[in-house]
Amino acid sequence: MLVITGAAIATVDAAGTEHRDGHLVVGDDGRIAAVGTGAVPAGLLDELTAGRRTEIRRVDGSGCLVTPGLVNTHHHLYQWATRxxxxxxxxxGWLTTLYPVWSGLDEDTVHAAAAANLGWLALSGCTTSTDHHYVFPRDGGDVFAAEIAAATRIGLRFHPCRGSMDLGRSAGGLPPDSTVEDTDAALAATEAAIDRWHDPAPESMLRVAVAPCSPFSVTPRLMREAAELARRRDVRLHTHLAETVEEQEYCQxxxxCTPVQYAEGLGWLGDDVWLAHGVHLDDAAVARLGATGTGVAHCPSSNARLGAGTARVTDLLAAGVPVGLGVDGAAxxxxxxxxxxxxxxxxxxxxRAGPGALTARDALALGTIGGARCLGRAGDLGSLEPGKLADVALWRVDGLGHAGIDDPVAALVLGPPAPVELLLVGGRPVVERGELRTADAAELARRAARAHHTLLERTAGSAARPVTQE
Known part of the structure; x- marks a missing residue:
């Protein structure tokens, strides 16, 4: 059992309950046993242990803010090797440059990139991460298993999305033919991944989603049959959609039709679907996503890095669309x-919409319960409530960078990145006092750097080279 006291707490429950000085109790079952104001009520721990001899770890949360662990709804872990x-x-242009490099991926490179990436995500307060992996080089080994092994090693809750591409350049798609799969082979491999890895249990650490890559790299047949496969196997669906103006033009x-019209025609809207980006949506598209309960993974920094645009987050939320946050691929x-x-x-x-568009608490909700909704796990993740899984972040907000910000949620959201004092996944510590406990961060960095250089050497004939300042 673990008991945090003396901390500010933002539960992110439906009522927005907060405690200026509160407590949180994690039971031996890895779930939240109690959360509330002030000290732990007298007799509660005895009641929870029911006379059992249970070791209790006590954590002083003074100067800290407790929130649900953050949920990352869109990522490409392998891209850590091509930052x-x-x-x-x-x-x-970015994809055209990098596809030839990614064709040199193998399971060692993917494991090194994924482990470093997941370790860094943990240090940033993330307890649950997706990954959208859609590049499967013919001689690369079992790259999907490699990233799952990395997630197991780091200790994050993991939702790997078995991606696929079957529309190569010779058939009018964007990726080179060497990076795409045969349609039947992609569908068979996706179902095999579900058979091997997917765990539907409420406390699951590993759930698989079906995830053809994008309208410009996947045939309509693969999109349609992937949706049928996911629903037959009762798993979720994920893809990129409406990210750029160029994608709009491609779909037209x-x-x-528009990207959303295209997706809907292939069975790709519903409350079991979440879409990456959703930047270029007209009013009709926003309304359809809301009416069908289709989620959106909002990736603001990636969209800015690539100049893709800014998603209509306030409009999506007003329409009832589940919206979570994604950091997107590290490249x-x-x-x-x-x-x-x-x-x-x-x-x-x-x-996009003015200073009243989003509050600090709205932003925190995107990163927690919003992400849990996208992944279909709002019943167990995303807020601090008794009975939910103890995926918890304890942020230190009393240092120099946050001094003078009286509102701890504003300190977390508006201030500089807050150090993670403690990160729990199912009650198990993954980060303590700003240090990764499940792996050696320095070794992860060395292996990732080596994988980066090995991959570039392996694909030396490609156009992707480091940019030097002129």
């Missing part, structure tokens, strides 16, 4: 810090 490249390109030229968002995306989401919304 810093294609720095001035839009999405299509190739399919005669289009090198900072990769989920805690910092709270502030970025607020800034992006206000740049």
């Amino acid at each position: 810093g490249l294609a720095q001035q390109d839009n999405l299509f 030229a190739s399919h005669g 289009s968002q090198e900072a990769g810090h989920l805690g910092a995306e709270l502030r970025q989401s607020l800034y992006a919304a206000r740049l």
Whole structure:
């Protein structure tokens, strides 16, 4: 059992309950046993232990803010091996540059990149992360298993999305033919991943989603049959959609409709679907997402890095769309810090819709319960309530960078990235006092750097080279 006392607490429950000086109790079952104002009520711990001899770890939360652990709803972990490249390109140019490099991925590179990426996410307050992996080189080994092994090692709750591409350049798609799969093979491999890895239990550490990559890299047949597969197997669906103006133009030229109309025609709207980005949506599209309960993974820093635009987050929320935050792949968002995306989401919304567009608490909700809704786990994750899984972040907000900000939620969202004093996943410590406890961060960095250089050497003939200042 673990007991945190003396901390400010933002529960992010439906009522927005907060405690200026509160307590949180984590039971031996890895779930939240109690949360409330002031000290732990007399006799509560005895009642919870029911006379059992249970070791109790006590944590002084003075100067800290307790929130639900952050939920990352969109990522590409393998891209940690190609950070810093294609720095001035839009999405299509960036992809065209990097696809040839990614064709050299193997399971060792993916494991090193994923482990470093997940370790850094943990240090940024993330307790649950998705990953959208859609590049499967023919001689690369089992790259999907490699990233799952990395997540197990770091200790984050993981939702890997088995991606796929079957529309190569020769057939009118964007990726080179060498990076795409046969349609039947992609569908079979996706179902095999569900068979091998998916755990639907409420406390699951590993759930698989079905995730064809995008309208410009996937055939309509793969999109349609992937949706049918996901619903037959009762797993969720994920893809990129409406990210750029170029994608809009591609859908109009190739399919005669908008990206959302295209997706809906293939069975890709519903409360079991969440879409990455959703930047370029007209009013009709926003309304359809809201009416169908289709979620959106908002990736403000990646959208800014690639100049893609700014999502209509306030409109999406007003329409009832589940909206979570994603840091996106580390090659289009090198900072990769989920805690910092709270502030970025607020800034992006206000740049688009004015200073009242999003509050600090709205931003925190995007990063917690909003993400849990996108992943279909709001019943167990995303808020601090008795009975929910003890995925908890304890942020230190009393240092120099936050001094004088009396509102702890504002300190977390508007101030500089707050150090993570303690990060729990199912009650298990993953980060303590700003240090990763499940792996050696320095070793993760060394392996990731080695994987980066090995990959560039392996694909030396590609166009992607580090940019030097002129």
